[in-house]
Amino acid sequence: MRQQRGGVGAGRRGDDPGLLTRAVDRVFRFVRLAEFEIFFVLFFLIAFFLFKDLMSRPEYNQLFVKKPDLDDPWP
Template sequence: MRQQRGRGGGRGEPGLLTRAVDKVFRFVRLAEFEILFVLFFLIVFILFKDLMSRPQYNSIFVKKPDLDDQWP
């Protein structure tokens, strides 16, 4: 059997994947508000773009009223 070296009998340094995942989680915790802020505006932009692409909504911006017609 192999003897384990290091403090407390555990493994020494964590692996590369563990360190990478820890750094990602640390970054997400640090920038949580900014990430949510950007996601909120991205979702709102996509919804607004979808609404404005429909012909019945788009005609409001394109069609000009006649001078004789009563404009509400």
């Protein structure tokens, strides 16, 4: 009788996941581990860009640069 090629250990086993599957699993594991930190950084990035856009408008910038009127009766 002729022997079949690829006995035990030849090629990839059926229960061994591929390289792409292992990489995706590691990414998901990292995201689950660092979920709070990721949301924390994203919150501050979004807030920074939102307020940066708001404060770059000239009408908002005048509030910070305008000097108070010296004839004003209030101290």
